[in-house]
Amino acid sequence: MLLTSLKGFTNLQQVSSERDIVEVNTEDAAFDNLRKEIEQVIKFSVLDENVIADNVIDFINFTRNATQRQGYEFEGIFVGAKANSTNQTMNITVLNFLGENSINFTIRLNTSTVQINSSILKDYNFTHSNFTFTAGDNYNLTINLPGKEYEKNITIDTRGNADVYVGFYDIALISSRATHKRTFQQTVRIPR
Amino acid sequence: MKGAYYTLEAAISAFLIIVIFSFLFLTNPENPELSRANVKNDIYKGLDTLTARGSLRADALNNNATAIQNDLDDFIPSYVYVNVTIFNKTFQNLTSTFDEKTSDTIVVSYLVSGSAGNYTPREVRTYVWGFD
Numbered sequence: 001m002l003l004t005s006l007k008g009f010t011n012l013q014q015v016s017s018e019r020d021i022v023e024v025n026t027e028d029a030a031f032d033n034l035r036k037e038i039e040q041v042i043k044f045s046v047l048d049e050n051v052i053a054d055n056v057i058d059f060i061n062f063t064r065n066a067t068q069r070q071g072y073e074f075e076g077i078f079v080g081a082k083a084n085s086t087n088q089t090m091n092i093t094v095l096n097f098l099g100e101n102s103i104n105f106t107i108r109l110n111t112s113t114v115q116i117n118s119s120i121l122k123d124y125n126f127t128h129s130n131f132t133f134t135a136g137d138n139y140n141l142t143i144n145l146p147g148k149e150y151e152k153n154i155t156i157d158t159r160g161n162a163d164v165y166v167g168f169y170d171i172a173l174i175s176s177r178a179t180h181k182r183t184f185q186q187t188v189r190i191p192r
Numbered sequence: 193m194k195g196a197y198y199t200l201e202a203a204i205s206a207f208l209i210i211v212i213f214s215f216l217f218l219t220n221p222e223n224p225e226l227s228r229a230n231v232k233n234d235i236y237k238g239l240d241t242l243t244a245r246g247s248l249r250a251d252a253l254n255n256n257a258t259a260i261q262n263d264l265d266d267f268i269p270s271y272v273y274v275n276v277t278i279f280n281k282t283f284q285n286l287t288s289t290f291d292e293k294t295s296d297t298i299v300v301s302y303l304v305s306g307s308a309g310n311y312t313p314r315e316v317r318t319y320v321w322g323f324d
Contacts, residue, residue, distance in 0.1 A: 022229035029236035030301070037305040044306045055311045062281045062313045066301055069283075 136160035238267030
Protein backbone atom coordinates (compact mmCIF):
# COMPACT_ATOMS: atom_id res chain seq x y z
CA MET A 1 0.00 0.00 0.00
CA LEU A 2 2.78 2.37 1.01
CA LEU A 3 4.83 1.39 -2.01
CA THR A 4 1.86 1.85 -4.34
CA SER A 5 1.19 5.32 -2.93
CA LEU A 6 4.85 6.17 -3.32
CA LYS A 7 4.77 4.91 -6.89
CA GLY A 8 1.70 7.05 -7.62
CA PHE A 9 3.38 10.14 -6.19
CA THR A 10 6.65 9.48 -8.03
CA ASN A 11 4.81 8.88 -11.31
CA LEU A 12 2.83 12.09 -10.90
CA GLN A 13 6.01 14.08 -10.39
CA GLN A 14 7.74 12.31 -13.25
CA VAL A 15 4.83 12.95 -15.65
CA SER A 16 4.55 16.55 -14.51
CA SER A 17 8.25 17.30 -15.03
CA GLU A 18 8.35 15.39 -18.34
CA ARG A 19 5.29 17.31 -19.52
CA ASP A 20 6.89 20.62 -18.51
CA ILE A 21 10.07 19.73 -20.44
CA VAL A 22 8.04 18.82 -23.53
CA GLU A 23 5.90 21.97 -23.17
CA VAL A 24 8.99 24.19 -22.91
CA ASN A 25 10.41 22.45 -26.02
CA THR A 26 7.12 23.18 -27.77
CA GLU A 27 7.33 26.84 -26.77
CA ASP A 28 10.87 26.87 -28.14
CA ALA A 29 9.55 25.55 -31.44
CA ALA A 30 6.82 28.19 -31.46
CA PHE A 31 9.36 30.94 -30.71
CA ASP A 32 11.64 29.63 -33.45
CA ASN A 33 8.78 29.91 -35.92
CA LEU A 34 8.08 33.53 -34.88
CA ARG A 35 11.74 34.51 -35.04
CA LYS A 36 12.29 32.99 -38.48
CA GLU A 37 9.15 34.56 -39.94
CA ILE A 38 9.94 38.00 -38.48
CA GLU A 39 13.35 37.70 -40.14
CA GLN A 40 11.65 36.99 -43.48
CA VAL A 41 9.56 40.17 -43.48
CA ILE A 42 12.37 42.51 -44.61
CA LYS A 43 13.41 40.06 -47.34
CA PHE A 44 9.83 39.73 -48.57
CA SER A 45 9.24 43.50 -48.48
CA VAL A 46 12.48 44.69 -50.01
CA LEU A 47 11.02 45.29 -53.48
CA ASP A 48 9.17 48.30 -52.07
CA GLU A 49 11.59 49.98 -49.69
CA ASN A 50 8.95 52.42 -48.47
CA VAL A 51 6.93 49.69 -46.77
CA ILE A 52 9.72 47.69 -45.11
CA ALA A 53 9.41 49.25 -41.64
CA ASP A 54 5.59 49.30 -41.86
CA ASN A 55 5.53 45.59 -42.68
CA VAL A 56 7.89 44.64 -39.85
CA ILE A 57 5.80 46.67 -37.38
CA ASP A 58 2.61 45.12 -38.78
CA PHE A 59 3.98 41.58 -38.49
CA ILE A 60 5.19 42.16 -34.93
CA ASN A 61 1.69 43.36 -34.07
CA PHE A 62 0.21 40.29 -35.75
CA THR A 63 2.64 38.05 -33.81
CA ARG A 64 1.81 39.78 -30.56
CA ASN A 65 -1.94 39.27 -31.09
CA ALA A 66 -1.52 35.64 -32.19
CA THR A 67 0.63 34.76 -29.17
CA GLN A 68 -1.70 36.56 -26.75
CA ARG A 69 -4.53 34.34 -27.99
CA GLN A 70 -2.48 31.36 -26.82
CA GLY A 71 -1.78 32.85 -23.40
CA TYR A 72 1.75 34.10 -24.11
CA GLU A 73 3.30 37.54 -24.00
CA PHE A 74 5.44 38.69 -26.89
CA GLU A 75 7.71 41.60 -26.03
CA GLY A 76 10.73 43.43 -27.33
CA ILE A 77 12.31 46.24 -29.28
CA PHE A 78 12.79 46.60 -33.01
CA VAL A 79 15.24 49.00 -34.62
CA GLY A 80 15.32 49.34 -38.38
CA ALA A 81 17.82 51.42 -40.34
CA LYS A 82 17.41 52.14 -44.04
CA ALA A 83 20.69 53.48 -45.42
CA ASN A 84 20.16 55.30 -48.70
CA SER A 85 23.54 55.65 -50.43
CA THR A 86 22.28 58.22 -52.96
CA ASN A 87 21.21 60.94 -50.53
CA GLN A 88 23.41 59.47 -47.74
CA THR A 89 20.54 59.56 -45.28
CA MET A 90 19.81 56.87 -42.76
CA ASN A 91 16.17 56.57 -41.77
CA ILE A 92 15.95 54.87 -38.38
CA THR A 93 12.77 53.34 -36.97
CA VAL A 94 12.41 52.36 -33.30
CA LEU A 95 9.41 50.27 -32.19
CA ASN A 96 8.69 49.73 -28.51
CA PHE A 97 6.69 46.61 -27.69
CA LEU A 98 8.17 45.94 -24.26
CA GLY A 99 4.70 45.90 -22.71
CA GLU A 100 5.43 48.88 -20.49
CA ASN A 101 3.38 52.08 -20.58
CA SER A 102 6.26 54.08 -22.01
CA ILE A 103 10.05 54.00 -22.31
CA ASN A 104 12.73 56.64 -22.69
CA PHE A 105 15.25 55.73 -25.33
CA THR A 106 18.32 57.26 -26.94
CA ILE A 107 19.89 56.26 -30.24
CA ARG A 108 23.41 57.33 -31.23
CA LEU A 109 25.15 56.96 -34.57
CA ASN A 110 28.95 57.15 -34.31
CA THR A 111 29.56 59.42 -37.28
CA SER A 112 32.48 61.90 -36.96
CA THR A 113 30.07 64.15 -35.11
CA VAL A 114 27.90 61.77 -33.11
CA GLN A 115 24.21 62.08 -34.03
CA ILE A 116 21.75 61.53 -31.21
CA ASN A 117 18.01 61.31 -30.87
CA SER A 118 16.16 60.83 -27.58
CA SER A 119 12.46 60.32 -27.22
CA ILE A 120 9.67 58.71 -25.20
CA LEU A 121 7.72 55.87 -26.75
CA LYS A 122 4.46 54.46 -25.47
CA ASP A 123 3.84 50.74 -25.73
CA TYR A 124 3.48 49.63 -29.31
CA ASN A 125 4.46 53.06 -30.64
CA PHE A 126 7.26 53.78 -33.06
CA THR A 127 9.26 56.76 -34.22
CA HIS A 128 11.45 57.63 -37.20
CA SER A 129 14.71 59.63 -37.14
CA ASN A 130 16.94 60.77 -40.00
CA PHE A 131 20.73 60.74 -39.64
CA THR A 132 23.34 61.45 -42.30
CA PHE A 133 26.23 59.14 -43.14
CA THR A 134 28.99 58.58 -45.70
CA ALA A 135 28.12 55.78 -48.09
CA GLY A 136 30.56 52.87 -47.87
CA ASP A 137 31.54 53.46 -44.23
CA ASN A 138 30.70 51.20 -41.32
CA TYR A 139 28.89 52.50 -38.25
CA ASN A 140 27.70 51.56 -34.80
CA LEU A 141 24.18 52.50 -33.92
CA THR A 142 23.58 52.30 -30.18
CA ILE A 143 20.19 52.10 -28.53
CA ASN A 144 20.06 52.84 -24.86
CA LEU A 145 17.18 52.90 -22.37
CA PRO A 146 18.28 55.31 -19.61
CA GLY A 147 17.67 53.93 -16.13
CA LYS A 148 17.19 50.37 -17.36
CA GLU A 149 20.79 49.23 -17.89
CA TYR A 150 19.80 48.43 -21.46
CA GLU A 151 22.26 49.17 -24.22
CA LYS A 152 22.63 47.38 -27.55
CA ASN A 153 25.02 48.00 -30.43
CA ILE A 154 23.92 47.54 -33.99
CA THR A 155 26.55 47.25 -36.72
CA ILE A 156 25.65 49.01 -39.93
CA ASP A 157 27.86 48.28 -42.94
CA THR A 158 26.75 50.74 -45.60
CA ARG A 159 27.58 50.22 -49.26
CA GLY A 160 29.08 52.77 -51.62
CA ASN A 161 26.62 52.18 -54.42
CA ALA A 162 23.75 50.25 -52.86
CA ASP A 163 21.03 50.81 -50.28
CA VAL A 164 20.71 48.46 -47.33
CA TYR A 165 18.13 47.81 -44.64
CA VAL A 166 19.40 46.69 -41.25
CA GLY A 167 16.93 45.14 -38.84
CA PHE A 168 17.72 44.65 -35.17
CA TYR A 169 15.38 42.63 -32.97
CA ASP A 170 15.43 41.95 -29.24
CA ILE A 171 12.42 39.70 -28.71
CA ALA A 172 11.00 37.48 -25.98
CA LEU A 173 8.15 34.99 -25.76
CA ILE A 174 6.97 34.69 -22.18
CA SER A 175 4.85 31.88 -20.75
CA SER A 176 4.06 30.72 -17.24
CA ARG A 177 6.86 28.15 -17.60
CA ALA A 178 9.71 30.02 -19.29
CA THR A 179 10.98 33.12 -21.04
CA HIS A 180 12.41 32.52 -24.49
CA LYS A 181 14.68 35.38 -25.57
CA ARG A 182 16.66 36.15 -28.68
CA THR A 183 18.61 39.15 -29.97
CA PHE A 184 19.60 39.20 -33.61
CA GLN A 185 20.17 41.49 -36.55
CA GLN A 186 20.11 41.16 -40.31
CA THR A 187 21.29 43.24 -43.24
CA VAL A 188 19.38 43.08 -46.51
CA ARG A 189 20.44 44.79 -49.71
CA ILE A 190 17.70 46.85 -51.31
CA PRO A 191 17.59 46.29 -55.10
CA ARG A 192 17.43 49.39 -57.32
CA MET B 193 22.14 -28.13 5.09
CA LYS B 194 20.37 -25.50 7.18
CA GLY B 195 22.79 -22.88 5.84
CA ALA B 196 21.86 -23.79 2.26
CA TYR B 197 18.15 -23.28 3.05
CA TYR B 198 18.89 -19.83 4.52
CA THR B 199 20.89 -18.90 1.42
CA LEU B 200 18.05 -20.06 -0.86
CA GLU B 201 15.51 -18.16 1.23
CA ALA B 202 17.62 -15.00 1.05
CA ALA B 203 18.02 -15.38 -2.72
CA ILE B 204 14.26 -15.82 -3.24
CA SER B 205 13.54 -12.78 -1.01
CA ALA B 206 16.03 -10.63 -2.91
CA PHE B 207 14.53 -11.76 -6.22
CA LEU B 208 11.00 -10.94 -5.06
CA ILE B 209 12.09 -7.49 -3.83
CA ILE B 210 13.75 -6.75 -7.18
CA VAL B 211 10.66 -7.90 -9.09
CA ILE B 212 8.32 -5.76 -6.95
CA PHE B 213 10.50 -2.65 -7.20
CA SER B 214 10.92 -3.13 -10.93
CA PHE B 215 7.17 -3.35 -11.34
CA LEU B 216 6.57 -0.33 -9.17
CA PHE B 217 9.29 2.04 -10.33
CA LEU B 218 10.63 1.04 -13.72
CA THR B 219 7.37 1.12 -15.66
CA ASN B 220 6.87 4.31 -17.67
CA PRO B 221 3.82 6.23 -16.55
CA GLU B 222 1.39 7.13 -19.28
CA ASN B 223 -0.51 10.35 -19.08
CA PRO B 224 -2.82 11.97 -21.63
CA GLU B 225 -1.35 15.42 -20.88
CA LEU B 226 2.14 14.18 -21.73
CA SER B 227 0.74 12.62 -24.87
CA ARG B 228 -0.89 15.94 -25.86
CA ALA B 229 2.38 17.80 -25.28
CA ASN B 230 4.27 15.26 -27.41
CA VAL B 231 1.75 15.59 -30.24
CA LYS B 232 2.12 19.38 -30.11
CA ASN B 233 5.85 18.91 -30.56
CA ASP B 234 5.23 16.52 -33.46
CA ILE B 235 3.04 19.13 -35.15
CA TYR B 236 5.71 21.83 -34.86
CA LYS B 237 8.30 19.43 -36.28
CA GLY B 238 5.92 18.59 -39.12
CA LEU B 239 5.17 22.25 -39.87
CA ASP B 240 8.89 23.11 -39.77
CA THR B 241 9.58 20.29 -42.24
CA LEU B 242 6.79 21.48 -44.56
CA THR B 243 8.20 25.03 -44.34
CA ALA B 244 11.67 23.75 -45.25
CA ARG B 245 10.14 21.92 -48.23
CA GLY B 246 8.43 25.15 -49.30
CA SER B 247 4.96 23.62 -49.42
CA LEU B 248 3.60 25.18 -46.21
CA ARG B 249 4.25 28.75 -47.31
CA ALA B 250 2.64 28.16 -50.71
CA ASP B 251 -0.36 26.30 -49.27
CA ALA B 252 -0.94 28.89 -46.54
CA LEU B 253 -0.90 31.76 -49.05
CA ASN B 254 -3.25 29.81 -51.34
CA ASN B 255 -5.57 29.13 -48.37
CA ASN B 256 -5.15 25.41 -49.04
CA ALA B 257 -5.76 24.03 -45.54
CA THR B 258 -6.59 20.57 -46.89
CA ALA B 259 -3.12 20.18 -48.43
CA ILE B 260 -1.46 21.15 -45.15
CA GLN B 261 -3.71 18.77 -43.25
CA ASN B 262 -2.87 15.89 -45.61
CA ASP B 263 0.86 16.62 -45.40
CA LEU B 264 0.70 16.75 -41.59
CA ASP B 265 -0.72 13.23 -41.42
CA ASP B 266 2.80 11.85 -41.87
CA PHE B 267 3.93 13.48 -38.62
CA ILE B 268 1.02 12.82 -36.27
CA PRO B 269 -0.11 9.58 -34.58
CA SER B 270 -2.93 7.91 -36.51
CA TYR B 271 -5.24 7.69 -33.47
CA VAL B 272 -5.86 11.47 -33.28
CA TYR B 273 -8.05 13.68 -35.47
CA VAL B 274 -6.64 16.78 -37.16
CA ASN B 275 -8.16 19.92 -38.62
CA VAL B 276 -6.22 22.80 -40.16
CA THR B 277 -7.64 26.28 -40.66
CA ILE B 278 -5.97 29.39 -42.05
CA PHE B 279 -6.47 32.94 -40.76
CA ASN B 280 -5.43 36.29 -42.18
CA LYS B 281 -3.72 39.05 -40.19
CA THR B 282 -7.00 40.27 -38.71
CA PHE B 283 -7.74 36.67 -37.66
CA GLN B 284 -10.56 36.17 -40.12
CA ASN B 285 -10.95 32.53 -41.02
CA LEU B 286 -10.13 32.04 -44.71
CA THR B 287 -11.02 28.35 -44.78
CA SER B 288 -13.63 26.14 -43.14
CA THR B 289 -14.81 27.05 -39.65
CA PHE B 290 -13.85 24.55 -36.99
CA ASP B 291 -15.95 23.83 -33.91
CA GLU B 292 -13.87 22.34 -31.14
CA LYS B 293 -15.16 18.79 -30.83
CA THR B 294 -14.08 18.05 -27.27
CA SER B 295 -12.50 19.81 -24.35
CA ASP B 296 -9.27 17.89 -24.93
CA THR B 297 -8.63 19.65 -28.24
CA ILE B 298 -5.15 21.12 -28.52
CA VAL B 299 -4.35 24.04 -30.80
CA VAL B 300 -1.03 24.77 -32.48
CA SER B 301 -0.51 28.18 -34.03
CA TYR B 302 2.08 28.63 -36.78
CA LEU B 303 2.76 31.96 -38.47
CA VAL B 304 3.73 32.66 -42.06
CA SER B 305 4.79 36.15 -43.17
CA GLY B 306 4.37 35.72 -46.92
CA SER B 307 6.69 34.91 -49.78
CA ALA B 308 9.27 36.73 -51.91
CA GLY B 309 7.86 40.11 -52.91
CA ASN B 310 4.57 39.30 -51.26
CA TYR B 311 4.14 40.25 -47.61
CA THR B 312 0.93 38.43 -46.64
CA PRO B 313 0.70 37.28 -43.01
CA ARG B 314 -1.17 34.07 -42.27
CA GLU B 315 -1.80 32.00 -39.18
CA VAL B 316 -2.01 28.26 -39.77
CA ARG B 317 -3.98 26.86 -36.87
CA THR B 318 -3.92 23.11 -36.30
CA TYR B 319 -6.55 21.52 -34.06
CA VAL B 320 -5.97 17.99 -32.76
CA TRP B 321 -8.33 15.93 -30.64
CA GLY B 322 -9.17 12.31 -29.78
CA PHE B 323 -6.54 11.57 -27.15
CA ASP B 324 -8.83 9.43 -24.96
